[in-house]
Amino acid sequence: MKKYSSLLVSLAALCLSACNGGSSSSSSNNTLAYNQTPIIIDAGVNGAASVNRPFVTVTLCVPGTDTCQTIDHVLLDSGSDGLRVPASILKNAAMYPQLTFDNQPLYTCANYAAGYDFGSMNLTDVVWGGETAKSVPFQIIDDSQPQVGIPASCDATGNYFDFVAAGQNAIIGVRNSVFDADTNYTCNNGTCSLVSNLPESMLIASPVIRMPVDNNGVLLQFPTVPATGASSFTGTLTFGINTQPNNSVGSSVNLLYTKDSLFNTNYNNTNYQATFDSGTPLIIFSDNNLPLCTGEFAGLYCPASPMQINAVFSNYNGGNQINSSYPLTNPAIYLGNAIAGNTLLPYAGAPCSGCESFADSIFLWGLPYFYGKTIYSIFPGAMVNGESAPALGFSS
């Protein structure tokens, strides 16, 4: 895996020198509506991002003021909730008011598989595309090194997840379950106590739900990946579900009703908990019969010849079966045809790091699955085709 990691970094580094030409970039459309914003896939901050990382640009303003900061390379993650910005990235961090509970300042521990991030819970106005959400709870990640004052129960879940080292300035989660599973604390003089009864209005959630309109979901739309790859690649994030002509859910959309953002994927006669996760750069699943790559792609699946991942999707409760087929190839074959500075690696999969755990485990349809599709993240409360969300959807 180390070799694969260094490959990803070197791919990204190549992009630093190759990305300026522009002739190899690919864009989905030219004119965006006010409820839209571009999603850019490139090499990230300092060229440190791996392949298949989707970034957006977000403007934060101290609530009610014109003290604002535009932050690029914010990872758009459909597998987590809310906006989180490292303190080292956020200017004027002290000006963003900190949330309190029982007159004690609030802190939160966000857990990703890649690690935890601890920091304060604050309020910001968020300008995203042409939309503004006011007084949005968000996290200012304490990324000072060494960090002090992290509650033992947060530190007991793993290691500190360093966003900036991963090529991203911040993260913005648009998971369709909306309200996070963070562990929240009040802390006073370095002593932290768990808080489990915060009102929803104080929880860190997708800023989209705090927009005045177009607040019931998002669409992530990407063009088909060019056969020769691209050094940068642009998709579109659209706010709202069935609120504008550009976010309607037509009859051709395949809908999957979810619980905790999860639907079922049946693969090789095994059921998995699955989701469409833009924060995952590969298709992550378990198949002990597939050969693994060696050398520079060590850690990825290397099928002997291109194949299809044939799966059956269904609602979280088993209803509504939809067949899905996705190509899987030896990544070396694809990259051999690709241009220098490629930041895309479609049709690539890897084993699930933690899924040895249980037969009924996790299947992540990562960003490659989004290419050439529109993925719908429909929040709780939205009505789609007469049924109540939360749901995920996809259309070609």
Added chain:
Amino acid sequence: MQYKYLFGMVGILASSFCYATLGENPDSINKDIQVLNTTNNGSQNLSSAKNITASKLQLKQQANYEQYSFTTNDGISVIQYVANDNVFAIKWHGSHIPNLRQLYGAYFPNYQTNKSSYIGTSQHKVTNTILDAGVTGITGAFSGYALLKAEMPANLTLADLK
């Protein structure tokens, strides 16, 4: 190990605090149950430990190892694999990442300080001469394991541990 003996052991150990976990003897599993249940995501307060009931812990005898499984009050499923009176592997699954410091015990620092090669927000993998461990998941659904390479019974692989 017989069920009867196991139940008795659970009763005795519910009120004792012998530490254990990955790399320790099976008695330590009771401590894991106690800490994970008390902690509601891992707080270190043990004073309000709930009574451990035997039904929480299940034992399955496999050919060359024993398999202890329990589910915490907040829905984390944990399976611990024991051979030669030693927990050599742990698998877990649930809505959040549990208290791995407790489950992985003396090997948690190894897990925490050996950085994974970065493979996205939803995957983490640690492999070195002593430990093999991984986590995969998104907010609301995580799955992970850790095993001690030198302690694995002969002819067993991770995939064999059901």
